[in-house]
Amino acid sequence: xxxxxxxxxxxxxxxxxxxxxxxxLPGAIGDVFMSQENRPEHMDYFDMVxxxxxxxxxAELVEFREKGGKVFGTFCAYVPDEVIIAAxxxxxGLCAGSQFWVPGGERYLPxxxxxxxxxxxxxxxxxxxxxxxxxxxxxxxxxCDGKKKAYEIxxxxxxxxxxxxxxxxRPKDLKKWAEEIKDLLAIAEDLTGNKVTPEKLAEKIKxxxxxxxxxxxxxxxxxxxxxxxxxxxxxxxxxxxxxxxPERFTKMVNILCDELDQRVADGVDVAPGAKRILLSGTPMxxxxxxxxxxxxxxxxxxxxxxxxxxxxxxxxxxxxSGETLDDMIQNIADRYMGINCACFTPNEGRFDxxxxxxxxxxxxxxxxxxxxxxxxxxxxxxxxxxxxxEAGIKVLGIETDYTDSDASQIxxxxxxxxxxxA
Amino acid sequence: xxYYILFKNHTDSMAMYTTLKKExxxxxxxxxxxxxxxxxxxxxxxxxxxxxxxxxxxADNPLDHLSIEPLDNTFDNTRHRYG
Numbered sequence: 001x002x003x004x005x006x007x008x009x010x011x012x013x014x015x016x017x018x019x020x021x022x023x024x025l026p027g028a029i030g031d032v033f034m035s036q037e038n039r040p041e042h043m044d045y046f047d048m049v050x051x052x053x054x055x056x057x058x059a060e061l062v063e064f065r066e067k068g069g070k071v072f073g074t075f076c077a078y079v080p081d082e083v084i085i086a087a088x089x090x091x092x093g094l095c096a097g098s099q100f101w102v103p104g105g106e107r108y109l110p111x112x113x114x115x116x117x118x119x120x121x122x123x124x125x126x127x128x129x130x131x132x133x134x135x136x137x138x139x140x141x142x143x144c145d146g147k148k149k150a151y152e153i154x155x156x157x158x159x160x161x162x163x164x165x166x167x168x169x170r171p172k173d174l175k176k177w178a179e180e181i182k183d184l185l186a187i188a189e190d191l192t193g194n195k196v197t198p199e200k201l202a203e204k205i206k207x208x209x210x211x212x213x214x215x216x217x218x219x220x221x222x223x224x225x226x227x228x229x230x231x232x233x234x235x236x237x238x239x240x241x242x243x244x245x246p247e248r249f250t251k252m253v254n255i256l257c258d259e260l261d262q263r264v265a266d267g268v269d270v271a272p273g274a275k276r277i278l279l280s281g282t283p284m285x286x287x288x289x290x291x292x293x294x295x296x297x298x299x300x301x302x303x304x305x306x307x308x309x310x311x312x313x314x315x316x317x318x319x320x321s322g323e324t325l326d327d328m329i330q331n332i333a334d335r336y337m338g339i340n341c342a343c344f345t346p347n348e349g350r351f352d353x354x355x356x357x358x359x360x361x362x363x364x365x366x367x368x369x370x371x372x373x374x375x376x377x378x379x380x381x382x383x384x385x386x387x388x389x390e391a392g393i394k395v396l397g398i399e400t401d402y403t404d405s406d407a408s409q410i411x412x413x414x415x416x417x418x419x420x421x422a
Numbered sequence: 423x424x425y426y427i428l429f430k431n432h433t434d435s436m437a438m439y440t441t442l443k444k445e446x447x448x449x450x451x452x453x454x455x456x457x458x459x460x461x462x463x464x465x466x467x468x469x470x471x472x473x474x475x476x477x478x479x480x481a482d483n484p485l486d487h488l489s490i491e492p493l494d495n496t497f498d499n500t501r502h503r504y505g
Contacts, residue, residue: 029452048451289504290504
C-alpha cells in the first residue's frame with residue numbers, strides 16, 4: 001500500500017499528521033460498519049470506497065488532472081454538479097466530518113463556530129485531506145454566516161468562488177439564483193477551457209437526475225415495514241454521493257437496490273422490533289456517523305434523513321424539457337431553490353417536509369439533530385418541535401459536535417426517547 | 423482472531439475478493455488496520471474458521487497479495503469512538 005503514501009506526499013500532505021487519522025479510522029469503521037449483522041452484499045462497493053477513502057477516488061482525480069482536467073471542490077447540496085460536469089470538470093465534496101480536523105480550524109476561527117466549518121479549515125490548512133489538495137478551485141455558497149467568513153480565510157490559500165444563494169424564495173430570488181448559476185457556468189468554462197453547449201448540459205442534467213432517482217429508489221425501499229438496510233449504511237452511501245463519479249455511483253446504488261428489492265420480497269429485516277426514527281437537521285459529512293450509530297444501538301433504526309446528506313440532496317428533479325441554455329439554467333435554479341435549508345426565511349417548506357416524510361416513512365419519532373453553533377437549524381428547532389407536536393409526532397432535540405465525549409449522555413437520552421415511543 | 427489479507431494495490435484486493443466470494447468464502451472488504459500497515463487501504467477480512475481453507479485455495483490458485491496477518495481486534499458498536 002505504498003502507492004497512497006507517495007500520492008499523498010506528492011500532493012504536499014502532512015504525512016505524519018495524516019497518519020494519526022489513518023490510525024483511528026479503521027477502528028471506527030470496524031465498530032460502526034463491520035459490527036453490523038445481515039448487511040446487504042452489495043454494500044461491498046461502498047465499503048471498498050470507504051476502506052480507501054483517501055486513496056481510491058483521489059488517485060482517479062490525480063489521473064484526471066494529469067490529463068488536464070479540473071477539479072471543483074464543493075461543500076454544499078446547493079452547488080449544481082450538472083454545470084461543472086457539463087464543462088468537463090469533476091465536482092467533489094470536501095471532508096468536514098471529523099473531530100480530527102477541528103483543532104486545526106480553531107487556529108483560524110472562533111471556538112464557537114460549528115464543527116463542520118472548523119473541520120473544513122483544519123483539513124485544508126493542516127494538509128491532511130487529499131481532496132482539499134486536489135481541487136483546483138473551491139465553490140462555496142452563502143448558506144450561513146460561518147461559512148461565508150470561513151471562505152474568506154480559505155480564499156487566501158486556494159482559488160475560491162462563492163455563489164450568493166438568496167435567502168428568500170420569491171420569483172426574483174429564483175431569477176437571481178439562475179444568474180449565480182450562469183456565473184458558475186462561465187467560471188467552469190474559463191477554468192476547463194471547454195464550452196458548455198445546450199446538448200452537453202442537457203446530457204448532464206439527465207446524469208444527475210438519474211443519480212437522484214437512484215437515491216430516491218434507495219430511500220423508497222426504506223419505507224417498508226421491515227428495514228432492508230440500516231440507516232448507518234444508507235448514510236454512508238449519501239456521504240459517498242458527494243465524492244464518487246456520478247454515473248458509477250448511480251449504477252452501484254441501483255445494483256444495491258435490486259438486492260434490497262429481493263430482501264423486501266423475502267421479508268429481511270435488519271432491525272426487527274426496532275422503533276423507526278427520522279433524523280432531521282444539520283448535515284453529516286463523512287466520517288460523522290455518530291448519531292446513526294447511537295440511535296441504531298439504542299433499540300431504533302433510522303429510516304430517513306431530512307438533511308443535506310439525505311432527502312435534501314436528491315428530492316425533486318431538474319425539469320429536462322429545457323432546450324436553450326437559459327431555459328436549462330432556470331430549470332436547474334428552480335430545482336435547487338426547492339431545497340429547504342434553514343438559511344431561508346420563511347422556511348415553512350422544511351417543516352412541511354419533515355411532517356410529510358415522517359408519514360411517508362411511517363416513523364415512530366423524529367430526532368432533530370443540531371451541530372453546535374449552527375444557529376439557523378438550532379433556532380428552527382423551536383418551530384419544528386411545535387409543528388411536530390401539532391401533528392402528533394414525538395420529537396427529541398439533540399445538540400452535539402464531533403467529539404466522542406457526549407456519546408454516552410446522548411445515548412441515555414435516545415434510549416429514554418425510544419422507550420416513550422408507542 | 424481476525425485474519426487480514428493485505429495487498430499492494432486496490433486492483434489485487436478486488437480481484438481476490440471477487441474470486442473468493444465466488445468460491446463461497448465469507449470474506450469482507452475492510453480498511454487495513456493501522457497495526458498491519460502505515461497506510462489506509464483496502465484489505466480483506468477473513469473468518470478464522472475459513473482461513474485454512476483460503477490459504478489452501480490460494481496455494482492451488484495463486485492470487486497476488488502481500489501477506490495474511492492475524493489480528494486480535496474486536497468490532498464493538500457500543501464503543502462510540504468515531505475518529
